[in-house]
Structure formats: structure tokens, C-alpha cells
Amino acid sequence: MSADRLIKLELSKLNVHLPQRRLSLKEALLSAKPQVVTRDGGVHKLKREELEFLAGLLPEADRDKLQLPILIALEPKLGRGTARISGEAEVKVVSRVLEKEPAAGELLIYRPEVAILRRKLPTTTQYLFLW
Numbered sequence: 001m002s003a004d005r006l007i008k009l010e011l012s013k014l015n016v017h018l019p020q021r022r023l024s025l026k027e028a029l030l031s032a033k034p035q036v037v038t039r040d041g042g043v044h045k046l047k048r049e050e051l052e053f054l055a056g057l058l059p060e061a062d063r064d065k066l067q068l069p070i071l072i073a074l075e076p077k078l079g080r081g082t083a084r085i086s087g088e089a090e091v092k093v094v095s096r097v098l099e100k101e102p103a104a105g106e107l108l109i110y111r112p113e114v115a116i117l118r119r120k121l122p123t124t125t126q127y128l129f130l131w
Contacts, residue, residue, distance in 0.1 A: 004131075014129045016040040018071075025054055025066040025089075036069070044069070050124045057096045058089065065089035068124050072114060075130035081111035097121065 001009075019036035023046075028034040034046040046068060058066060066089035073084040085094045085107045095102035097120055098113050109117065117125055 008131065017042075017044070018126060018128060019044060019069065022067040022069065024064045025051065025058070025068060026063040028068055029055060029063065044126075045123060047123045050121050054093055054121070054124060057093050062089050062092070066093060069126040070094065070121070070124060071128040072109075072117065072125055073128045073130055078108065081114075083109050083114050085109060 016039045018039055020039055021036065023031075023034065023036055028046055028051050034048065034051060036044050036046070038044055051068075054066065054068075055063060065087075067087060070085065070087075070090050070093065073086065075084070078084060085091055086105065088105060091105065091107045092102055094100075094107055094109065094117060097117060098109065100107070100109075100113075
């Protein structure tokens with residue numbers, strides 16, 4: 001087995017916690033039990049308080065654009081302690097949570113900011129491991 005193939009296999013194991021399908025904030029708010037099914041068949045529940053906090057950060061028209069959980073992409077090429085947030089609505093929300101200037105389409109955040117984001121949004125954010 002090649003090294004690249006082995007790395008991809010290991011990363012797929014690290015990412016089994018990710019949802020099979022993400023929910024929009026709008027869908028999650030309308031759900032009696034907001035949750036997503038993970039790639040390994042488990043269930044990841046989203047806390048109502050976090051959903052309402054996120055709803056307060058976005059105009060109602062954008063709530064169907066924000067996909068949950070928000071993925072915090074970790075990849076070696078970004079450098080140690082650096083993560084990427086992608087998606088227009090996701091970048092807007094994370095920028096507001098971290099009190100940063102919003103970027104267009106994607107946002108790079110650093111270890112201390114990742115810690116703040118995860119502390120404020122533990123169920124509505126997840127790590128994505130990339131190579």
C-alpha cells in the first residue's frame with residue numbers, strides 16, 4: 001500500500017465523526033431534536049442554545065445557507081495550529097463569534113481562536129482532518 005493511500009485511509013478513520021449530511025441552521029431550528037447522523041452511523045446532537053445563538057448572528061434570510069456543524073478544517077499545508085473555515089455564511093458567523101474582519105469565502109483561524117470557537121460552539125462545530 002502506498003504512503004498516500006495509507007494516509008487517506010487513516011484520515012477517513014479520523015473523520016468518522018463527521019455527518020453524512022449537514023443540516024442548515026434553518027432546518028436545525030425547526031427540528032424538535034436537531035441532530036445529524038455521522039459517517040459511522042452514530043448521532044451527533046446539536047444544542048438548542050447554540051442554534052439560537054447562531055440565529056442571532058445571521059439575518060433570517062441566511063439561516064438556510066449556514067450548514068451545521070461548521071467544519072474546522074485542519075490540514076498540514078496551512079501550518080501548525082492553523083485551520084480553515086469555508087463557506088460564506090460559515091465565515092460570517094465565525095468572524096462574528098471571534099470578532100474578526102470577515103473574509104470572502106474562507107477564513108484562516110489560529111489555535112487560540114479555534115479554542116474560543118470550540119468553547120462557544122461545542123456541538124455546532126467539528127474538526128475536519130485533511131491531507
